[in-house]
Amino acid sequence: MRDELRTAGSDDFLLIYKYQHRALENKGLQNRANQRLHVTMTRKMIESRRTEDVRKNVAAHRARLAAAGQVAxxxxxxxxxxxxxxxxxxxxxxxxxxxxxxxxxxxxxxxxxxx
CATH class of the missing domain: 1.10.1220 (Arc Repressor Mutant)
Incomplete structure (x- = not known):
């Protein structure tokens, strides 16, 4: 079938190109969900790190206040x-x-x- 399309006129070149690269397009669509998942997980990891940093900073601040004799x-x-x-x-x-x-x-x- 590919040979038949190649012998066709130059107008059919786009059809051949699309036919040959269709698998790559599908692969890209399949990976799109993985890319979104990666971005989502990366964001959550960054937010998680920020949350951990904030927790540590708050705990350190409260420890300094307690060491200075301050009570909540x-x-x-x-x-x-x-x-x-x-x-x-x-x-x-x-x-x-x-x-x-x-x-x-x-x-x-x-x-x-x-x-």
Whole structure:
């Protein structure tokens, strides 16, 4: 059949070319799913490494704070207190609420009536 197509006119050259390279095209289509899988797995591995790096950095930061005598404090407060703390934070140009809360607690403890 190939010989018959080759003896045909030059217009049929594209048909011959497509016929001969059809297997390569199919192989490319078969591998396309593998390429997507590879990209997906690579992304997940990179994200996994980033996640691990973040975990290690957070753990190291918490260890440094603990070594410096700092202890974590978690509590629920009304929304209006957070708004007031955020206003003070913006006025003073600090990056977090922690120094504002620490100062408020110190002030309260130092000025509280002693029993």
């Amino acid at each position: 404090l978690n509590t629920y407060v009304p929304g209006e207190l957070i708004e007031a703390i955020d206003k003070l934070k913006e006025q003073r140009g600090v990056q977090s609420r922690a120094p504002i809360i620490e100062e408020a607690l110190r002030f309260y403890i130092e000025n509280a009536p002693r029993a």
